[in-house]
Structures are given as C-alpha cells and as structure tokens.
Amino acid sequence: MSSDTTGRRTEPAPSEEGKRDDDADPSELPLPPYPPNLGHPRLHFLHQMRDVFEFGEQALATRDVVRSHLPGEGDVFSLAHPEHVKRVLLTERETFRKSDDFRIAFGEGLLTVEGEEWAAQRDVLQPLFTRDSVMDYADGMVEQVRRRSDRWADGDRLELQSELTDMTLDVLFATVLGRELALDGDERIRRAAEALHDWFVPTSYLLPDWVPTPARRRFRKGKATLQAEADRLLEEKAGGAPTDPAEAEDLLSLLVGLRESGVADSGMLTDERLRDQMVTIIFAGHDTTTTSLTFAFWALANNPGVRERFHAEVDALDGPPTMDDLDELPVTDRVVTETLRLYPPVYSLPRRSTEPTAFDGYRIPADSRIILALRHVHRDPRFFEAPDSFRPSRWDGDLRGELHDFAYAPFGGGPRICIGREFALLEAKLALATIGREYDLYWLGDNDADGEPPISPEMTLRMTPGQEFLVTERE
Numbered sequence: 036m037s038s039d040t041t042g043r044r045t046e047p048a049p050s051e052e053g054k055r056d057d058d059a060d061p062s063e064l065p066l067p068p069y070p071p072n073l074g075h076p077r078l079h080f081l082h083q084m085r086d087v088f089e090f091g092e093q094a095l096a097t098r099d100v101v102r103s104h105l106p107g108e109g110d111v112f113s114l115a116h117p118e119h120v121k122r123v124l125l126t127e128r129e130t131f132r133k134s135d136d137f138r139i140a141f142g143e144g145l146l147t148v149e150g151e152e153w154a155a156q157r158d159v160l161q162p163l164f165t166r167d168s169v170m171d172y173a174d175g176m177v178e179q180v181r182r183r184s185d186r187w188a189d190g191d192r193l194e195l196q197s198e199l200t201d202m203t204l205d206v207l208f209a210t211v212l213g214r215e216l217a218l219d220g221d222e223r224i225r226r227a228a229e230a231l232h233d234w235f236v237p238t239s240y241l242l243p244d245w246v247p248t249p250a251r252r253r254f255r256k257g258k259a260t261l262q263a264e265a266d267r268l269l270e271e272k273a274g275g276a277p278t279d280p281a282e283a284e285d286l287l288s289l290l291v292g293l294r295e296s297g298v299a300d301s302g303m304l305t306d307e308r309l310r311d312q313m314v315t316i317i318f319a320g321h322d323t324t325t326t327s328l329t330f331a332f333w334a335l336a337n338n339p340g341v342r343e344r345f346h347a348e349v350d351a352l353d354g355p356p357t358m359d360d361l362d363e364l365p366v367t368d369r370v371v372t373e374t375l376r377l378y379p380p381v382y383s384l385p386r387r388s389t390e391p392t393a394f395d396g397y398r399i400p401a402d403s404r405i406i407l408a409l410r411h412v413h414r415d416p417r418f419f420e421a422p423d424s425f426r427p428s429r430w431d432g433d434l435r436g437e438l439h440d441f442a443y444a445p446f447g448g449g450p451r452i453c454i455g456r457e458f459a460l461l462e463a464k465l466a467l468a469t470i471g472r473e474y475d476l477y478w479l480g481d482n483d484a485d486g487e488p489p490i491s492p493e494m495t496l497r498m499t500p501g502q503e504f505l506v507t508e509r510e
C-alpha cells in the first residue's frame with residue numbers, strides 16, 4: 036500500500052470488486068479492528084477530547100472503516116470512503132436512521148423527524164428553499180450585511196467570528212422570521228441562539244439525558260426563549276400574513292399565508308410545528324453559515340494570489356452585489372466551494388444502524404453509532420490533489436463531474452441533503468462580495484506548523500474564539 040507524507044492511503048478508490056465482501060452474511064464477518072496506533076480503547080475518548088481531527092487522521096490512516104470506543108455509548112464505527120457515504124445517505128438509507136440526540140433536543144422539526152412525517156414536512160418546505168425562491172432574500176441579505184459591516188473602520192481589530200455570528204443571525208431573523216434584530220441589542224435572543232449548541236458539548240455524551248448539567252440548562256433556557264419569540268411572531272402574523280406567496284417578505288409569513296390560504300397540508304403548519312421548525316432552522320442555519328464565512332475570510336487573508344483575484348472580481352461590480360451579479364462572481368463562488376471542502380462546518384454526520392450491515396468486509400452490528408467522516412473524505416489524496424491546500428482554481432474545470440458524487444458533500448446527500456443549501460450559498464457569496472468590496476481583512480492570529488488556523492471542533496467546526504483580523508478600508 037502506498038501512502039503520501041501524511042500517512043494516508045494514496046491508491047485508487049476500491050472498485051466494485053472491493054464491495055463484493057459486503058454482500059456476505061454480516062454475522063460471518065469480523066468487526067473492524069480498533070486502530071492499533073491509538074492505544075487501549077478506553078483511552079480513545081481522551082485522545083478525541085485532545086484533538087478530534089488528529090484522532091480521526093490516525094484512526095483512518097490505513098482503512099476506511101474503523102471502530103473506536105466512547106464511554107456511555109460503546110463501539111462507534113467511522114466510515115471514510117465516498118462509496119460508504121453514498122450507501123448510508125442514499126442507496127441503503129433505510130438501514131440507517133438519524134441518532135436520537137437531535138430529536139430529544141429539537142422535537143419535531145425537519146432536521147430530526149423520520150419517515151412519513153419527514154416526507155410531509157419536506158414537501159411543504161422544499162419549494163420555499165429552491166434556488167429561485169431564495170433569490171427573493173438576496174436584497175435583504177445584503178442589507179443586513181451592510182448594516183453591520185458599515186460600522187467597521189480602518190484599523191479596527193475584529194474578533195471576526197463573533198461579529199459574523201451576529202451578522203448571520205441578523206440575516207436569519209430578517210429573512211426567516213421577518214424581525215430585524217437590534218445591532219447592539221437583543222442580547223437575550225443572541226445568547227439563546229448560541230445556547231442551542233450547548234446540547235452537544237462532549238461531556239454530555241458521558242451522562243444520561245436526564246442529568247441537568249449546566250450546559251443542558253443553558254440549552255433548555257435558550258430553546259424556550261426562541262420558542263417564545265417564535266410564538267410571539269406567529270401571533271403577530273396570524274390573520275395578517277399575505278395569502279399571495281409573492282407578497283410575503285419572510286419565510287414565516289409565507290408559511291402562515293400557506294396555512295391560511297389552505298394550499299398546503301395544514302397539519303404540517305400548526306403553531307406547534309411551525310415553532311419547532313423555526314428553532315430548527317435557527318440551529319441548522321446559524322453557526323454553519325458563520326463558520327463558512329469565517330474560514331473563507333481566513334483563507335483569503337492567507338492566500339494573497341486568490342485574494343487579489345477575488346478583489347478584482349468584486350471591484351468590477353457596479354455597486355453592492357445583487358442577485359443579477361451572481362454569474363459575474365466565479366472566483367467568489369469557488370472560494371466558497373473550496374472553503375466548504377477544507378473546513379466543512381458539519382465535519383461529521385452521525386447515524387444509527389437499524390440492522391446488521393457490512394463495509395469493506397467488516398461487520399457493523401444493528402443499533403450501532405456510525406460517523407460519516409466528511410472532513411476526512413474531503414481531504415483524501417485519492418480524490419483531491421494536494422488535498423490540504425486551499426486552491427479554489429481546482430474547481431475551474433469539470434472536477435465536480437469527474438469526482439465520485441459523494442467525495443464532496445458539505446451539505447450531506449440523498450433525500451435528506453441540506454434544505455438550506457441554496458440559501459447558505461447565496462448568503463455566503465453575497466456577504467463575501469459585499470464585505471470584499473469595502474474591506475481587506477488581515478489575519479492577526481497564528482497558524483500552526485501545517486499552516487492551519489486554530490480550530491475548536493464543537494457541534495460545528497469553529498475557529499478557536501478570540502482570533503482577530505485587522506480591518507483595512509479599501510480605496
């Protein structure tokens with residue numbers, strides 16, 4: 036087996052031949068080994084707490100299926116080949132369900148429900164999230180980005196990630212809920228949105244769900260605050276929402292209008308469901324977009340050649356970007372694509388097996404926790420040349436057409452692919468272009484020996500808090 040300098044495998048992807056083992060009766064197959072280079076399984080959790088990516092790199096260095104140990108859970112199976120991702124998300128999706136953590140946390144929103152309930156919810160929401168539909172939010176997005184970034188001044192040292200956290204919440208509230216947040220206020224709402232991630236702090240994995248840890252209490256309080264806000268807005272819109280979808284300026288008004296005009300299955304649009312849906316969307320659409328923008332600005336600051344091409348492109352626009360300019364922004368588009376490859380906000384996807392199954396000739400028992408190691412797949416030298424380098428130009432040709440269709444999956448895949456994909460891509464491109472026309476952002480933090488920024492993998496990938504950028508106004 037050949038390997039590159041990172042120790043990862045470099046031989047071509049396994050062929051159909053390699054897959055044949057998986058048709059065997061799983062009970063006759065061995066379990067995948069624990070990674071021999073990571074010590075006793077009881078130490079796995081400590082390794083992961085120290086550096087979850089380093090753990091993954093080492094664990095998956097020589098195979099695409101490994102078993103590790105998590106206290107309170109037992110064996111966990113990580114999968115790191117695009118074909119495995121495809122089987123779990125698409126071709127064999129009936130054998131895998133979402134893990135319970137999300138449902139306990141978020142109730143009956145689209146992210147968590149399964150089966151017919153999921154299909155009915157997705158039917159109602161899907162048309163509102165198509166590329167054409169989200170274009171209606173373009174001007175509102177740019178307005179929110181400008182409202183906040185207009186306050187930056189030459190020489191400011193910005194904690195960019197927290198500024199972008201506020202900005203993406205401004206955008207979500209304005210476009211989804213139709214409520215403009217105060218730039219320096221609404222702290223209760225901002226804290227509540229952040230607290231949604233406290234459900235998933237690593238220490239909670241060790242304790243049963245009913246133990247009221249401080250993080251879980253923060254989560255419950257935050258969720259209750261956002262539910263109350265959604266209820267208040269629902270009451271405000273009841274009876275007054277436009278029944279013509281073209282007139283609705285935000286998603287919630289659109290949904291209330293659909294309910295009142297009787298167009299959609301009203302069982303999917305009860306107050307309770309809409310409330311869960313709004314909290315789900317705030318959770319799913321907030322940190323993910325913040326992360327992609329933060330790492331995009333970091334990547335631009337660290338790659339002067341790309342930054343120059345990006346500035347030339349956005350300078351050529353007549354003014355702040357509009358939806359009509361999107362085709363004129365190929366460099367910006369590729370910066371976003373490449374950022375999501377190197378720093379996928381959802382860096383791993385959890386699932387649970389519903390019956391015994393097999394990958395690469397190894398058995399995975401029923402009811403096992405499965406992790407799809409998306410970040411690892413995105414940096415696999417079998418699929419990407421110089422996989423750790425930020426090279427937006429790699430997407431200039433037909434790389435997408437040539438790649439395995441699950442080798443690049445920042446939004447997941449199959450029927451449960453991210454419904455907010457077009458919304459997120461539109462927001463990321465417009466925000467980058469709006470800010471890039473006005474400012475240069477210089478990185479003041481320290482990268483590590485491999486040129487990587489300081490990262491804290493929480494529920495989503497995040498930059499370690501406290502990293503600063505220097506703002507320079509452009510001529």
Ligand code: HEM
Binds near residue numbers: 146315379380384453
């Ligand atoms: C760069 C930004 C984003 C990334 C990387 C991202 C990533 C993902 C991924 C990987 C999934 C699949 C989860 C799974 O299969 O378990 C997902 C699902 C979902 N995302 Fe996103 N997301 C982003 C932005 C958004 C936005 C802006 C919204 C809403 C406005 C959103 C709403 C959702 C919802 C509701 C689901 C569940 C879909 C379903 O199960 O049918 N996401 N997202």
